[in-house]
Amino acid sequence: MCGIVGAVSSRNIVPILVQGLQRLEYRGYDSCGVAVHGASLGGAPGLQRARSTARVAELLAQVQAENLQGATGIAHTRWATHGAPAVHNAHPHFSHGPGSEGPGHVALVHNGIIENHEELRAELQARGYVFASQTDTEVIAHLVDSLYGGDLFEAVQAATARLRGAYAIAVMHRDEPHRVVGARAGSPLVLGVGEGENFLASDAMALAGVTDQIVYLEEGDLVDLQLGRYWVAGRDGRPLDAAQRPVRTVHAHSGAAELGPYRHYMQKEIFEQPRAIADTLEGVHGIVPELFGDGAYRVFKDIDAVLILACGTSYYSGCVAKYWLESIARIPTQVEIASEYRYRDTVPNPRQLVVTISQSGETADTLAALRHAQSLGHRHTLTVCNVATSAMVRECQLAYVTRAGVEIGVASTKAFTTQLAGLFLLTLALAQVHGRLTEAQEAAHLKAMRHLPVALQAVLALEPQVIRWAEDFARMENALFLGRGVHYPVALEGALKLKEISYIHAEAYPAGELKHGPLALVTSSMPVVTVAPNDALLEKLKSNMQEVRARGGVLYVLADADTRIESAEGLHVIRMPEHYGPLSPLLHVVPLQLLAYHTACARGTDVDKPRNLAKSVTVE
Incomplete structure (x- = not known):
């Protein structure tokens, strides 16, 4: 989501600020900006800024044209929440003091949402402050200005004490040319330590090539950056x-x-999945609870149920894991959408293992749900996450860190399959501790997991066939996805991918539900994608497919080689290379990722940065 970069140095820091924003573009944004203190480099006193609703490359051109320079500065990419994507709503925001205009006293950038912004706005307006934007962020800038008495750190500390909600902020003041103050609560912020210079960023990646010395700020922390020192x-x-x-x-x-x-x-990233899975499973030579951290055996032995909390694609990986945990480990499992869980009454079970799933480990809804579960007395917590230094890993008792690597595209792909790999290992570990996994079964599962990279390569070779499907889908505006059992969440994920990046309306259903309503939508202009592995539900699924064909629907079927489903009029079949048993979801999702990708390409959409979406969702 929104990105922050800040710096206090003795050199012109603008190129580093803009480069940092470029490294954060993958998070998604609709405007960007940079502000510097001119006096920090011996230039004109006061604060200057440049803002744009275009891409960071255009901001760079603007900065160069205006010869914006400074040794102290802050920069931001914004994903709109309060106020439309427009220059006057873009960060950095200035505060000019009550009833005044001209160069700002305070410059501020902010990630997150301030829940009490309306009451603060009314208070500040009554004191003469004039608002130039519709954002909640401008409230913080004016609040800091109103509390400033000569020390920026003290003003920021006093201001944050009055904020309710989530924030990561970086603030400058015109009277202190070599100082940036930051604070975080609910949104990530890191400190980068350089030689004689210091940095702030919402993601360590923004500082790659600048410094590799990172301090991870914790909830409620404030940080004071000055020339050559910090605290x-x-x-x-x-x-x-x-x-x-x-x-x-x-x-x-x-x-x-x-x-x-x-x-x-x-x-x-779709094609990196064989390597990502291999890396995620590296060092797994046997199923032992300690794969998830010290003390995992004691925790696993004590639990009698699992609660999975996640959002979006991670929620669907949790839905797959529910089938595994109940069929292999025989442990009752419920999966909750994190943004719903914390706002309803639940029945706590102290012996339930709370599992959070997140690519970034900073997903606001999931972190809030985790903390809510802990407040209810859930003491056993575990996360499956792609970032070892994230808040999710730090706040959970146990963790399995996947090794998908950096994922730039907003629509998650390799994070999903590596999450499934981690969740399957968790299933096997719980099954073993509870006496439900024989040595022969463990050996068979491990052999299948080690073969996954090769199996995924064979699936990726189906890309030319998927492209032919995409040519049909590019002309459509609606699609249905069907699956049964453990492949129903795979259908959900396929529908999500298609709608995310091609903007085609897509829904997924358990195939058995077709006749209970969705069948009314089936026409020749409503393609129906069906995930058809050769499992115990295959014959039931074939009957569901016949229901579609009888009503003139056109089927696109991902079938295992031995399912005896043949292409015909209105029935398009892609044969998967092999049947993969419980791990089949990791293979069947890949053609659905490719289908969404090539359909989006054919429609000319912005594949990596789909409209209205962001990569790391750090607001509720």
């Missing part, structure tokens, strides 16, 4: 020592953001 304080303003907020060496792998020979990042 971190807790919410109460008391300094925290290096042991409490250690400097870590973090290699952000900026090279992972290079497109290489691929047309889009999404295509690249």
Whole structure:
């Protein structure tokens, strides 16, 4: 989602700020901006800024044309929440003081949502502050200005004490040319330590190539960046020592953001899945609870149920895991959409294992749901996450860190399949601890998992056939996806991918539900994608397919080689290379990813940055 970069240096920092924004473009945004303190580099005193509703490349051209320079600065990419995507709503926001105009006193950038912005706005307007935007962020800028008494850190600390909601902020003041103050609560923010210069960013990747010395700020932290020094304080303003907020060496792998020979990042990431799965399973030589952290055996032995909390694609991976956990480990499992879970009355079970799933580990809804579960007395928590340094990993008792690498495309692909790999390992570990996994079964499952990269390569070779399907789908405005059992969540994920990047309305149903309503939608202009593995539900699924054909519907079927489903008029079949048993969802989802990708390409949409969406959703 929104991105922050800030710096205090003795050199012109504008190129680094803009480069940082470019590295954060994958998160999704609709406007961008940069502000600098001119006096920090011996230029004109006061704050200057440039803002744009175009891409960061256009912002760079604007900055160069205006010769914007400074050694202290902040920059931002915005994903609109309050107020339309427009220059006057873009960050950085200035506060000019009550009833005044001209160069700003305060410049501020913000990720998150301020829930009490309306009451603060009314209070500040009564004191003479004039608002130039519809954003909740401008409220913070004016609030800091109203509390400023000569020390920016004290003003920010006092301001954040009055904020309700989620925020990561970076703030400058015209009277302090070599200082940036940051704060975080509910949105990620990191400190980058350089030689004689210091940085802030919402993601360590923004600082790749600038510094690899990173301090991860915790909930409620404030940070004071000055020339050649910094200090971190807790919410109460008391300094925290290096042991409490250690400097870590973090290699952000900026090279992972290079497109290489691929047309889009999404295509690249689809084809990286064999490697991502191999990396995620590296070092797994047997099923042991300690794969998930110290003390995992004791936790797994104690639990009698599983609760999975996640959003979007991660929620669908959790839905797949429910089938595995109940059929293999024989453990009752419920899967909850994180944004719904915390707002309804639930019945806590202290012996339930709470599992969160997140690509970034900073998903606001999932973090809030985790904290809500903990407040109800759930003490056993585990996350399956792609970022080892994320809040999710830090706040959970146990973790399995997938190794998908950086995922740039907004529509998640390799994160989904690596999550499934981690969740399957969790299933096997729980089954083993509870005495439901024999040595022969463990060996068979491990053999199948090790073969996954090769099996995925064979599925990727089906791309030319999928492209032919995409040519048909590009002319459509609606689509249905069907699956049964463990493949119903795969159908859901396929529909989500298609709607996310091609903007075709798509829905998914358990195939048995077709006759209970959705069949009314079936016509020759409503393609029906069917996931048809050779499992116990195959014959039932064939009957559902006949219901579609009898009503003039056109079927597009992903069938295992031995299903005896043949292409015919109104029936298009792609044969999967092999049947893969419980792990079949990892293979069947890949053609659906390719279908969405090539359909979007044929329709000419922005594949990697679909409209209205963001990569790391750090607001509720």
